[in-house]
């Protein structure tokens with residue numbers, strides 16, 4: 001009997017933690033991390049500004065055939081990584097991408113940062 005109550009109490013506890021964690025995950029936006037946007041009146045969109053950076057710096061590896069994961073040739077192909085916060089981390093915070101000698105200017109990184117912070121409009 002005691003053990004049963006203990007088990008019940010334990011599962012309630014696990015449930016509560018799970019709900020709390022979920023809630024937390026839903027609230028925080030990974031793209032708000034890292035440096036603040038430093039371009040005033042940045043009005044950046046994927047079509048106007050970002051696609052050409054991605055096309056020249058990323059799709060040689062993230063073009064669907066590897067070696068990088070996913071297919072960045074379209075907006076839809078990038079959104080998964082963006083939502084998970086991998087983009088801001090790799091391009092703006094840790095600057096691990098692009099790799100293998102492909103370089104990117106700080107201005108290009110800044111544009112991507114501001115675009116992500118603005119909610120990555122298409």
Ligand code: HEC
Nearest residue numbers: 057058061067068069081086087090091097098099100102
């Ligand atoms: C020379 C090839 C190459 C280029 C160019 C390149 N990547 Fe990558 N990228 C990789 C490889 C390989 C991986 C997977 C292994 C790793 O993380 O290093 C990766 C991983 C990533 C990840 C992490 C995915 C995850 O699930 O955590 C992101 C985000 C990313 N790249 C974004 C970019 C962006 C944005 C660009 C362009 C600015 C870019 N990469 C350019 C090869 C490349």
